[in-house]
Amino acid sequence: MxxxxxxxxxxxxxxxxxxxxxxxxxxxxxxxxxxxxxxxxxxxxxxxxxxxxxxxxxxxxxxxxxxxxxxxxxxxxxxxxxxxxxxxxxxxxxxxxxxxxxxxxxxxxxxxxxxxxxxxxxxxxxxVQALYLDMGLDYLKDHIKHKFDDLKVGVHYGCHIVKPSDKRPWHGEYENPQFLDEIVEITGAKSIDYKDKYMCCGAGGAVRTAVKEVAADFTREKLVNMRDAGVDIIINCCPFCHLQLDLGQVEVNNFYKDIIGEPFKIPVIYITQLLGVAMGMDPNRLGLIKNHDLKGVSPFIPIDRFLDIVKEQII
Amino acid sequence: MSDNVEKYIKRKVHKGMSTKISQKFIDAGLEKIRACINCGTCTGSCPSGRRTAYRTRSAIRKALTGDESVLEDIDIWMCSTCYYCYERCPRDIPVTDMIIKLRNIAVEEGFILDSHFTLASDIFYATGHGVPANDPEAHKQWRALRESYGLPPLPPTVHSYPEAVKECQTLMNEVGFRALLDNAAKLKAKRKAEAEKIAKEKTEEEKK
Missing domain, CATH: 1.20.1050.140 (Glutathione S-transferase Yfyf (Class Pi); Chain A, domain 2)
Incomplete structure (x- = not known):
């Protein structure tokens, strides 16, 4: 080895x-x-x-x-x-x-x-810090095998990766960081700008445990803004945001069905799942294809739509 | 500067900082709360305030002036700790940290939601995880899901090391977490009993 x-x-x-x-x-x-x-x-x-x-x-x-x-x-x-x-x-x-x-x-x-x-x-x-600062974009680029040119991504940073900025390694940048977008874009995907992109998912700070409807209302706002911008999938770098955008999407469709119009069904994918499949790794193993018949487990929003968009590039 | 003005300023500052809550902020090294000019940048930046009754500025103001109603209000639990108020405060006050400290004081006084108490006591204290997977029945599918990805049913965390759970509990006992939770439960129960007593008396009064 x-x-x-x-x-x-x-x-x-x-x-x-x-x-x-x-x-x-x-x-x-x-x-x-x-x-x-x-x-x-x-x-x-x-x-x-x-x-x-x-x-x-x-x-x-x-x-x-x-x-x-x-x-x-x-x-x-x-x-x-x-x-x-x-x-x-x-x-x-x-x-x-x-x-x-x-x-x-x-x-x-x-x-x-x-x-x-x-x-x-x-x-x-x-x-993401290890990928971006320790390894660097050029190093990552050398490992990319597939390019997803038709994929439009809504990037969600979450809060604590950038804030409080005096305790983070991003040189004080918190209003408009780009590092996660840059990692996403080495896969050929396009990071789509959407309204209030850096807004919180709503789950943190004990809010989800306190009042699920409040957390889901943050999520609703994010999902509306992402849909308006035409994103195909959401990419994030935090499992709690991931849960809130995935399971929370089901809750939004339920709590706020009267005001959202069509129910949301935007696949939620973690950054290393996207990177892995772009690096030529098995989508089954990365959790991008359902390979079990367990009930009531994640992901709660089907991710087939992602594979439909990229399948020609990974075959 | 005239004597009157000086006296006035001294009096206000002294009065403002002599309350129980503000004293706790100072003891915790958060004396920066004094720099708050109540400008509202925190509230204006707050994604929670856009959809709930939580007003950061108001919570900080109440903490500074010693209005203890802020402790029992559910509003301070609506902060998602996104840190926009902390970043944007023109007076460099670590606002989010203040809200977290305010919650600490609330819990000390027994103001903790049932869902948060269960999470702290029955889940985190008991298992060492905030989101566990070790319940024999309720979490079966999560262990199976782990296995479907070629991972052991339980992760190499406290879940695989019972002595590590004990270690965490020892630390939590030593640092006063267990006592804090037990005391909060007592205060909560006492308040509940008092509220029920008052409600009962009220109903009986109405019957007469």
Missing amino acids: SEYKWRYAFFLGCVIPNRYPMIERSIRDVFEELGAEILDMPGASCCPAPGVFRAFHIPTWLVIAARNISIAEELGVSPLTGCNGCYGTLRDAWYDLEHNPEEKKHVNELLAKVGRQYKGNFEPKHV
């Missing part, structure tokens, strides 16, 4: 492994194909979610986040997450601890009780 160019500790979080395992599969496979070794983080927990558990008790959020980061530190690499929420937590906790020595000392006193130590010597990274 060839030498790996990069090594990461894969921080799974909750929604990726437990609700959208095809995203986990696609991240593992795409990173392997790109020459990045993915290490498991044994015994990692919920990050804990930045808008939910941090909102209940900041000290709990911080110490559990530090414990998770310490597992990656033991492996001697950066924790890598595919989730904006986990990224928000790991990155904010890392930033806060590195800027507050007293807090760091206190967290380590707590961690000592379970025989752990947080050092802070590895920067938590997002999957």
Whole structure:
């Protein structure tokens, strides 16, 4: 086996492994194909979610986040997450601890009780950050086998991959980031501009758990704007946004059926699913073709429409 | 500057910062709340405020002036933590972090929604995951879905390491999370009982 160019500790979080395992599969496979070794983080927990558990008790959020980061530190690499929420937590906790020595000392006193130590010597990274900043567009381009010239994509960034911008690696850019669009466009697909593109999906901050109708109303607005712009599919980089745009789309069709006209049926695809299929990988394995007869599982909006558009390019 | 003006400014600042909530902000290093000029950029940037009664400016104002009604209002739980208010605040106040801190104070006072309490206590504290897949019956299909993608039925997280769940619980006990939740449950139950008592008395009064 060839030498790996990069090594990461894969921080799974909750929604990726437990609700959208095809995203986990696609991240593992795409990173392997790109020459990045993915290490498991044994015994990692919920990050804990930045808008939910941090909102209940900041000290709990911080110490559990530090414990998770310490597992990656033991492996001697950066924790890598595919989730904006986990990224928000790991990155904010890392930033806060590195800027507050007293807090760091206190967290380590707590961690000592379970025989752990947080050092802070590895920067938590997002999957998209690793693709864009560690590997770079030119490197990714060399691995693209199929070009999807007819595909119109509505790119959804989500919030915590770019904000708070002082704790993110994008040089303060938060109003109009382009990095995810650029990754999408190396597959030949066109990123379509739509109204309020950078708006939140509505799920975060414990809103989905509090009042599903409110979360779905954010989603409705996004879906209306995407449909008006004529997008074929949605590409995102966060499993919670993914869930909200996929399962939430069903909820929008239900809660707001009187005001949306036609029900929405826009396929929702994670960035490494798109990259993987463009790199010539098996769409079955990437979760782009249904290969089981399980009921009540993701995806909730069929993705056949995506394959219909790109099938001539991948045969 | 005349003495009167100086006195006036001092008095306002002192009064504004002597409330329980604002003191908690200062203790948490969030004294920047004092810089708020109530301009409304936060509310204007808020996607939640466009569809709910949540008004960021108003919540921050109430926190600053010590209006504790802000704690029991469901409105502060409508913030999706999108961070636009934090980014756009012309006074550089970390607004979203303030709202998160405000929620912490609300939970301390026992103001937590049932759905959030269940999520914190029965799911996160119990399993170590916020969205678990280990219930023998209810999550069967999710484990099967994992297997259909060539993954083990349970991920290599706390789900595969029971001692890791215990470790998280030890940390959560040590840092006071369990006690916080138990106390919130007590305060909630007490308030509920009081509300029921008042309602009952009211009905009896009406019967007479």
